[in-house]
Amino acid sequence: MEFCAFQSPDDGWPVQMWYDGLSMDAQDEITNLAEHLRILPGGKWRRPEFDPLEGEGGISELRPMDVRTKDGNFTYRIYGVRDYPTQNSYTFLHGTDKDVKNDQAGKGIAKERLGKLQRNEASVHRFDFDGLPGTPTQQKFGRKG
Amino acid sequence: MISTDSLVRRLSRSSDARANFVESHLNKTLAFQIRSLRDAEGWTQAEFAEKLGIKHPNNVSARLENPNYGKHTLTTLKKIAATCDVGLVVWFVPFGRLIDWATATPRTDEGLTPDFYQIPDFEKEFGDVLGKLGTAPKSVSVPQGEDPPPLDGNAIKQASGYPLNQGAA
Numbered sequence: 195m196e197f198c199a200f201q202s203p204d205d206g207w208p209v210q211m212w213y214d215g216l217s218m219d220a221q222d223e224i225t226n227l228a229e230h231l232r233i234l235p236g237g238k239w240r241r242p243e244f245d246p247l248e249g250e251g252g253i254s255e256l257r258p259m260d261v262r263t264k265d266g267n268f269t270y271r272i273y274g275v276r277d278y279p280t281q282n283s284y285t286f287l288h289g290t291d292k293d294v295k296n297d298q299a300g301k302g303i304a305k306e307r308l309g310k311l312q313r314n315e316a317s318v319h320r321f322d323f324d325g326l327p328g329t330p331t332q333q334k335f336g337r338k339g
Numbered sequence: 340m341i342s343t344d345s346l347v348r349r350l351s352r353s354s355d356a357r358a359n360f361v362e363s364h365l366n367k368t369l370a371f372q373i374r375s376l377r378d379a380e381g382w383t384q385a386e387f388a389e390k391l392g393i394k395h396p397n398n399v400s401a402r403l404e405n406p407n408y409g410k411h412t413l414t415t416l417k418k419i420a421a422t423c424d425v426g427l428v429v430w431f432v433p434f435g436r437l438i439d440w441a442t443a444t445p446r447t448d449e450g451l452t453p454d455f456y457q458i459p460d461f462e463k464e465f466g467d468v469l470g471k472l473g474t475a476p477k478s479v480s481v482p483q484g485e486d487p488p489p490l491d492g493n494a495i496k497q498a499s500g501y502p503l504n505q506g507a508a
Contacts, residue, residue, distance in 0.1 A: 197340070218349060218352060218356065219356070219359065221349075222349060222356065222359065222360060222363070223359075223363060225340070225341050226360065226363045226364060226367065227367065227406070228340065229340055229341065229441060230367040230368070230371055230406070232340060234371050234375075238371070238374055238375060238378065240374070240404075242405055242406070242407060243406050243407075259363065259366075259406070259407045260407075323340055323341045323345075324341060324342055324345040
């Protein structure tokens with residue numbers, strides 16, 4: 195399983211940038227979940243960690259465990275699409291700090307980006323769980339771009 | 340996916356980060372393995388719970404396969420192993436071994452040797468590397484919310500000879 199993310203000339207790398215701006219604790223949890231899902235056959239992805247979002251135009255949702263900090267609990271969600279760009283890959287479309295029960299806005303963003311991909315108005319890049327060069331994550335860890 | 344040196348750096352920031360990593364990793368591993376074992380047998384969650392002798396089958400069996408649950412008891416794990424006729428190992432490991440496993444870095448397993456009971460903590464295992472790079476040792480408090488100084492992956496490799504993945508995973 196390969197994890198990719200949406201990119202476009204207008205939007206840049208929105209999911210990568212969102213991830214790079216998260217706390218290290220949040221990144222750890224997302225990365226840990228992705229590492230396990232990477233080797234778990236797609237047919238075994240289920241709730242609670244994965245919601246297929248039936249009837250939502252092809253998008254689905256990854257649900258990392260809540261991140262507990264001294265400032266409170268934080269909930270993160272990543273909307274994406276399975277088997278895109280190839281079978282056995284998952285493309286992240288939109289990442290969010292989810293604080294609403296039915297996140298129509300987030301789903302809307304994800305659907306819009308999926309539409310752009312399907313119309314070839316956008317493409318994907320391999321998602322970097324270490325953080326792209328020059329990003330907040332890389333600045334924290336001193337990796338040179 | 341995540342590279343070995345990146346994971347070492349992430350874990351170096353605090354003992355809390357390391358404890359959270361262990362917990363998260365363990366919870367997911369157990370949940371997904373239990374799910375896979377049940378699927379392989381073709382059992383429903385209710386059937387599985389009945390075979391395990393668990394009361395309130397649907398509720399409990401679903402929890403066992405929830406990666407956020409984290410309250411699997413050793414008794415239940417042993418029952419699952421016996422029911423599915425598989426082995427079960429529960430042992431403490433140095434972080435280096437866990438890191439290699441989590442990053443799919445090949446490692447030779449030497450089996451049950453005297454070293455098995457010599458389990459260095461993170462500072463003992465990586466202290467030389469981190470000390471040379473100026474990262475605060477465990478005895479020096481790092482204010483909450485702050486990250487340790489940036490690390491240089493090449494320096495880690497040179498300092499310790501610790502095998503690092505070539506490029507990002």
